Structures are given as structure tokens and as C-alpha cells.
Amino acid sequence: MLRNSITLKKIAIKLNVSISTVSKALKDSHEISADTREKIKAYARINGYRPNSIALSLKNQKTKTIGIIIPDIVNDTFSKVIEGVDQIAKKKGYNIMISSSNESLEKEAYNLKTLSDSQTDGFILSLSKETMLNKNYNHINYTIKSGIPIVLFDRVSDDIDCDKVIVDDVKGAYDATNLLIQKGKKNILLITTEDHIIVGKLRTQGYERALKNNDIKLDQALILKVDGDDRSEKFFFNLEKLILNTFKNNSQINGVFAVNDEYAGIVLRALKKLNLSIPQDVSVVCFTDGVISRFSSPSITAVRQHGIEIGRNSATKLIERIENDDNHNLPYRVDVISTIIIEREST
Amino acid sequence: MLRNSITLKKIAIKLNVSISTVSKALKDSHEISADTREKIKAYARINGYRPNSIALSLKNQKTKTIGIIIPDIVNDTFSKVIEGVDQIAKKKGYNIMISSSNESLEKEAYNLKTLSDSQTDGFILSLSKETMLNKNYNHINYTIKSGIPIVLFDRVSDDIDCDKVIVDDVKGAYDATNLLIQKGKKNILLITTEDHIIVGKLRTQGYERALKNNDIKLDQALILKVDGDDRSEKFFFNLEKLILNTFKNNSQINGVFAVNDEYAGIVLRALKKLNLSIPQDVSVVCFTDGVISRFSSPSITAVRQHGIEIGRNSATKLIERIENDDNHNLPYRVDVISTIIIEREST
DNA sequence: TCAAATTACTACAACGTTATAGTTACTTTA
DNA sequence: TAAAGTAACTATAACGTTGTAGTAATTTGA
Numbered sequence: 001m002l003r004n005s006i007t008l009k010k011i012a013i014k015l016n017v018s019i020s021t022v023s024k025a026l027k028d029s030h031e032i033s034a035d036t037r038e039k040i041k042a043y044a045r046i047n048g049y050r051p052n053s054i055a056l057s058l059k060n061q062k063t064k065t066i067g068i069i070i071p072d073i074v075n076d077t078f079s080k081v082i083e084g085v086d087q088i089a090k091k092k093g094y095n096i097m098i099s100s101s102n103e104s105l106e107k108e109a110y111n112l113k114t115l116s117d118s119q120t121d122g123f124i125l126s127l128s129k130e131t132m133l134n135k136n137y138n139h140i141n142y143t144i145k146s147g148i149p150i151v152l153f154d155r156v157s158d159d160i161d162c163d164k165v166i167v168d169d170v171k172g173a174y175d176a177t178n179l180l181i182q183k184g185k186k187n188i189l190l191i192t193t194e195d196h197i198i199v200g201k202l203r204t205q206g207y208e209r210a211l212k213n214n215d216i217k218l219d220q221a222l223i224l225k226v227d228g229d230d231r232s233e234k235f236f237f238n239l240e241k242l243i244l245n246t247f248k249n250n251s252q253i254n255g256v257f258a259v260n261d262e263y264a265g266i267v268l269r270a271l272k273k274l275n276l277s278i279p280q281d282v283s284v285v286c287f288t289d290g291v292i293s294r295f296s297s298p299s300i301t302a303v304r305q306h307g308i309e310i311g312r313n314s315a316t317k318l319i320e321r322i323e324n325d326d327n328h329n330l331p332y333r334v335d336v337i338s339t340i341i342i343e344r345e346s347t
Numbered sequence: 348m349l350r351n352s353i354t355l356k357k358i359a360i361k362l363n364v365s366i367s368t369v370s371k372a373l374k375d376s377h378e379i380s381a382d383t384r385e386k387i388k389a390y391a392r393i394n395g396y397r398p399n400s401i402a403l404s405l406k407n408q409k410t411k412t413i414g415i416i417i418p419d420i421v422n423d424t425f426s427k428v429i430e431g432v433d434q435i436a437k438k439k440g441y442n443i444m445i446s447s448s449n450e451s452l453e454k455e456a457y458n459l460k461t462l463s464d465s466q467t468d469g470f471i472l473s474l475s476k477e478t479m480l481n482k483n484y485n486h487i488n489y490t491i492k493s494g495i496p497i498v499l500f501d502r503v504s505d506d507i508d509c510d511k512v513i514v515d516d517v518k519g520a521y522d523a524t525n526l527l528i529q530k531g532k533k534n535i536l537l538i539t540t541e542d543h544i545i546v547g548k549l550r551t552q553g554y555e556r557a558l559k560n561n562d563i564k565l566d567q568a569l570i571l572k573v574d575g576d577d578r579s580e581k582f583f584f585n586l587e588k589l590i591l592n593t594f595k596n597n598s599q600i601n602g603v604f605a606v607n608d609e610y611a612g613i614v615l616r617a618l619k620k621l622n623l624s625i626p627q628d629v630s631v632v633c634f635t636d637g638v639i640s641r642f643s644s645p646s647i648t649a650v651r652q653h654g655i656e657i658g659r660n661s662a663t664k665l666i667e668r669i670e671n672d673d674n675h676n677l678p679y680r681v682d683v684i685s686t687i688i689i690e691r692e693s694t
Numbered sequence: 695t696c697a698a699a700t701t702a703c704t705a706c707a708a709c710g711t712t713a714t715a716g717t718t719a720c721t722t723t724a
Numbered sequence: 725t726a727a728a729g730t731a732a733c734t735a736t737a738a739c740g741t742t743g744t745a746g747t748a749a750t751t752t753g754a
Binding site: 058080086269296 | 405442461608
């Protein structure tokens with residue numbers, strides 16, 4: 001906070017006019033004579049007057065700030081969403097406040113509460129795993145009901161009535177699986193999370209649907225459901241062993257679809273140990289087009305979610321609702337950001 | 348903003364007391380009788396009264412908000428710093444505002460200006476490439492002089508007088524290069540950026556120092572200086588070709604030190620094409636312990652910068668200065684966060 | 695020539711909060 | 725029994741802004 005910042009009052013005293021006069025002059029009001037106007041504007045310019053936005057927020061009951069609450073900050077996909085929100089926010093004169101829920105329901109609710117205390121005009125939020133697991137959406141529904149708009153993205157819920165921006169996980173997974181099948185790989189290993197992680201569940205559905213549409217029998221032995229919450233070194237070490245074993249017991253596998261790029265990275269490691277060549281022996285596709293997909297060897301064909309677009313779309317929607325005076329009459333919209341497959345060396 | 352939010356005034360009217368009474372009762376002032384106090388507190392509790400933080404900010408001339416301005420949001424290292432800042436900020440009751448400078452001087456200055464308009468009590472900032480290139484720090488020095496504390500991290504400058512949190516890039520690079528030498532790899536290819544990117548320059552110095560200390564002659568042919576600003580697909584494709592060529596012309600190379608994990612990822616790709624095995628034929632080490640280092644095959648030995656610690660340290664320093672009434676008398680401190688080497692399969 | 699209109703300002707309230715300075719009414723104290 | 729003290733409140737100003745309403749002084753019009 002500028003200690004020696006200049007205010008309307010200080011200008012008024014200095015120039016021997018009233019505060020109102022200064023305020024109006026700076027707004028080019030015709031109520032103020034050209035002479036006075038110029039004098040005031042010149043003084044303000046020279047002294048670097050900038051309106052105090054806290055005072056404006058209090059007066060206007062608008063903070064021009066939007067809050068983002070995400071489960072994890074250190075995450076490529078979420079970072080891209082923030083980037084997208086930042087782009088739109090900047091353009092529309094909004095600032096963004098960030099807070100991480102750390103996949104915890106309690107922290108998510110706490111952040112929502114504290115940031116709601118007149119600090120933000122609205123929220124962009126992706127549900128924490130714990131929130132989804134407990135299906136406890138009271139904090140969110142309460143916030144919406146009290147008049148603060150929320151846009152949910154990616155991890156959403158049908159039990160919350162609000163604007164949403166989602167990725168068509170089923171279709172993305174379907175396309176990815178289908179690509180493998182088109183390349184002649186019909187024995188496809190799926191590496192996914194347990195069902196309580198909704199995106200894992202949906203991507204599994206896409207996989208299953210692709211097999212069905214191509215008359216390929218579903219083989220439960222080729223579906224590895226792992227603990228989606230664990231991202232420790234040990235977990236990935238065990239995952240590698242699990243993959244190795246699966247390949248040993250199912251030598252017919254010639255394709256792998258992983259629901260995220262971390263799992264795909266581990267797959268590559270396992271395949272290397274098995275001396276299987278990619279994509280000749282086994283083709284690999286994954287969801288999430290992040291740095292792992294781009295920089296691994298071979299680079300991995302991936303389903304790109306357009307995180308930046310998700311962020312831009314969410315921000316646009318939110319700001320529209322914030323600035324629409326009777327936003328309660330605006331029907332809630334759900335936008336599906338379509339995915340595309342970025343083909344790389346692994347297929 | 349809560350439309351129907353409850354204020355002291357509303358409580359006062361409802362309970363037929365003055366606003367002052369309500370304010371004092373909620374603060375457990377002994378000036379208010381136990382009876383009235385309880386009545387007011389009960390009413391406030393039931394109606395979910397929460398003080399309006401904008402009004403408090405205006406009154407106290409403190410926003411309890413810190414601004415983070417970073418060159419790039421979608422970046423593992425910066426994300427970790429944000430995470431660290433978030434941890435400390437939450438603990439001390441601060442919120443964080445985020446803005447990306449996109450490596451642009453103009454945007455950096457703009458963000459600093461708008462967020463300074465009474466929205467933030469202080470800043471945590473890492474210089475954009477353009478800012479460093481132009482050596483234009485007016486916006487930053489101006490902000491500091493006007494009383495808003497700034498903590499610089501990672502990309503800092505001697506021309507700015509403020510608290511700083513840095514990584515010992517020279518030592519990290521020295522250690523990394525030294526590790527290769529200890530493993531018997533004395534012909535080490537360095538992949539670095541041009542000198543105007545300070546961290547690239549410092550890491551190059553560490554490489555050179557390690558060679559010198561081990562009486563290894565510096566071979567300019569083994570130093571690739573690439574355009575650190577370019578991160579396009581095409582650039583990395585060309586980088587791969589450049590690396591391939593360098594290996595063809597310098598068959599003695601048996602170690603590689605890359606100043607970031609992206610370059611290291613490309614190195615792995617090139618080595619694979621050359622049919623060189625890692626770490627037997629060539630060992631690889633890089634700066635930046637991100638997802639690429641962890642998930643590539645083989646996993647890459649990396650210099651970990653402790654981004655979270657950088658964030659925690661910066662936030663602690665900043666908040667200390669914000670809350671210290673005469674922070675001008677506090678001498679500026681520079682903390683060096685030491686790096687460690689995470690050994691993996693590539694060495 | 696005097697009411698009406700216009701010009702160029704100022705005063706005030708409000709946004710929500712808190713600290714300081716009153717103001718009652720009642721209770722001590724000498 | 726009157727001065728002093730205390731308990732339990734209320735009023736006011738201030739943080740920085742803006743919009744509405746008000747007020748002089750001057751100019752216009754018939």
C-alpha cells in the first residue's frame with residue numbers, strides 16, 4: 001500500500017477546491033470549467049494520481065477480482081487453465097486471486113468462505129478429490145445461493161447448479177482408443193484410476209465404448225485401476241512393476257491407453273525394460289498433453305484438453321455473469337471443450 | 348460479493364442498538380454489558396456475520412494480500428514457488444494475487460502498477476527476460492521507494508535494492524558437472540542459453556569452474572548456446588539436430604549437462620537415435636527437477652531447486668517486512684536456497 | 695427589469711468498519 | 725448530599741470514492 005499515495009482529498013486541499021470538484025474534473029465532467037479541469041488534471045498527472053481501488057470496491061460493491069480455487073497448483077493442466085483465466089481477466093480489467101484446496105474438502109470450503117468475504121466477485125473452481133468422494137457440496141451451493149457466481153471446470157458435479165466448462169472425457173478416451181484400434185492394435189491395456197475419480201471413470205467409459213464399437217471383447221485383465229491419489233515415487237515404482245507383470249501375463253498386448261501422461265511415462269519405462277519397441281510392438285496413447293508427452297522418448301501421442309481454452313471460456317462466462325445485473329435470469333450453461341489428438345512418435 | 352450479506356448496521360437496526368455497540372460487542376469489549384454482548388453475538392452467529400474485508404482494508408490501509416508476478420504460469424518451477432507462497436500466506440492469513448508478465452517488461456510494469464493501487468501489501472516477483480535484457484528496473488525501484496515491499500526471487504538484479512531469495516546456480520551447476528566428472532565422464536557437452544539469460548550464464552560459469560578445478564580443458568565446441576526464449580516445437584526439433592551433429596563431430600563426448608530439463612529431454616531423444624546407452628556410453632545431468640526428469644526413460648539426474656522452499660522463504664520475508672512497522676530500518680537480506688542433486692538412472 | 699436558466703462550483707451521504715470522544719444514568723465516596 | 729466515579733451505551737470521524745442535491749453568481753430572455 002502506497003504510504004505517500006496521493007488522494008482526491010490531498011489534491012483538493014492543495015488546489016483549494018472541494019473533493020467533489022477534483023473527482024468530477026478527473027472524470028471530465030462538464031460541470032467543471034475547462035480551466036479548473038485542466039489545472040486539476042495536470043496536477044494529478046504530475047503527481048501520479050491513481051484511484052484507490054479498495055475505496056472503489058467498497059463504493060461499487062464490486063472488487064473486479066475473481067477467485068480461482070484448484071486442487072493443485074503444481075499441475076500442468078491447472079496451470080494452463082490459470083493462464084487462460086489470466087488472459088481474459090487482464091483484458092477485462094479483472095485481477096485473479098489464487099488458492100489451492102490441496103485436494104481437501106475442508107480447505108476448499110475454507111478458501112471459498114474467506115475469499116467470499118467481499119474479496120471476489122466470483123469463482124472459478126475445480127472440485128477437490130475429497131469433495132467429490134464425500135459428495136459434500138454445501139459450501140458451493142451456499143455461495144451460489146448467496147449471490148456469488150461460480151463456474152466449475154473439469155471436475156464438476158451434477159449436484160451443483162451453475163455454469164460449467166468440461167472436457168468430453170468419454171469422447172477423448174474413445175478417440176484415443178479408436179486411434180490405437182485403427183493402427184491395428186486391438187489388445188489394449190488401460191491404465192486408469194479408481195472410479196471415484198470422475199475423470200478416470202469417464203475415460204474408462206470411453207475406452208470401453210471404443211472397444212464395443214469395434215466388436216472387441218472387453219478383457220478385465222487388461223484394465224489396471226490404480227490409486228489416483230498417490231503420486232509418490234514409491235507408487236510409481238510399484239506401478240511400473242504392475243505394468244511389467246501385466247505384460248508378462250498378457251503377451252498379446254500391443255497398445256496402451258493411459259488416462260494421464262504420468263502413467264504413460266511409466267509405461268514407456270516398463271516397455272523399455274521389456275525391450276519392446278514403440279510403436280512397432282506396442283503403441284501408446286494418453287490423456288493430457290503436457291511436458292511429459294512432449295519431451296519423452298519417444299514422444300507420446302496425447303489427447304490435448306486445451307487447458308488455456310478451458311480457462312478462457314470459464315473466465316468469459318464468469319465475467320459475463322458478474323457484469324449482468326440480474327444474472328439470476330441467465331440460464332446456466334455447460335460448455336464442452338472438445339479435445340484433439342496430437343499424434344506423436346508413440347503411435 | 349454477497350448481495351444479502353449482513354453488516355454491523357443491519358444487526359444494529361435489528362437489535363435496536365448503535366453500530367458501535369455491535370462492533371464492540373463482537374470484539375468482546377467490556378464496555379458492553381454481558382447481556383447485550385451475548386444477544387448481539389448470538390444474532391451475528393445465527394446470521395453468519397463475517398466482517399467485510401474490503402472495508403477493513405480501507406480502514407486499516409492493509410489488504411492482507413500479496414501479489415505474485417512471474418514470467419510464466421505454466422512452468423513447473425514457478426508453480427512450485429506459488430505453492431510455497433500459498434502455504435505460508437494461508438498460515439498468516441494472507442491471500443495471494445497472481446499475474447503473469449509473460450516475459451514482457453511492459454506487462455510486468457503494468458501488473459505492478461495496477462496491483463499497487465492499494466490492492467496488495469507487497470510483491471513477490473521474478474524478473475521477466477525482457478526486463479533483464481533491457482536492464483530497466485524503474486517500475487520496480489519506484490514501487491519499493493513508494494513504500495511497497497518487494498521480494499525478488501530466482502531472477503534478480505544487483506540494480507534493485509530489496510530482499511532476495513536466490514538459487515546458487517553456479518554451485519548447482521558446479522555440483523552437477525562435478526558429479527559427471529566423478530563418474531569418469533570428462534568430455535562433457537554443455538547445453539545452455541545465451542548469456543543475457545542470467546541463470547543460463549551462471550550455470551555456464553558453474554560448468555566452467557568444475558572443469559577448471561578438475562584440470563579439464565574447456566572445449567568451446569562442447570558448449571551449445573541456444574535461444575533461451577524459444578520453446579516452439581520447431582526449436583526443439585532443431586535443437587535435436589544440433590545435438591546429433593555435435594555428437595557426430597565429437598565422438599569423445601561421454602557426459603551431458605543441460606541447464607534445464609527440457610533440453611535434457613531432447614538430449615535423451617538424440618542419444619536414442621544415436622544408439623548410445625545411458626548412462627554407460629553417455630551420462631546426463633540437468634538443472635530443474637521437474638516432471639520431465641522424473642518421468643523420462645531413463646529418469647534424469649537433476650539439480651533440485653526446492654521451488655516450494657523458495658516460495659516459503661520469500662513469503663516469510665515479505666510478510667515480516669509488511670508487518671514490521673518501520674520496515675525501512677530492516678536491512679535487506681539475500682537468502683541462498685541450496686540445491687541438491689537427485690541421482691537417477693541417467694548417471 | 696426581474697424571473698428563469700445556466701454555470702461552476704460545494705455539501706452530504708453512502709459503502710462497512712473501528713477508535714476516540716462524548717453522554718447519559720446510576721453508584722460510590724467523603 | 726454533592727462531587728466523583730463508573731457502567732453502558734451512542735455519536736462522530738476517518739479510510740477514498742462518487743452521485744445527488746444544493747447554492748451561489750452570472751447570464752439570458754420577454
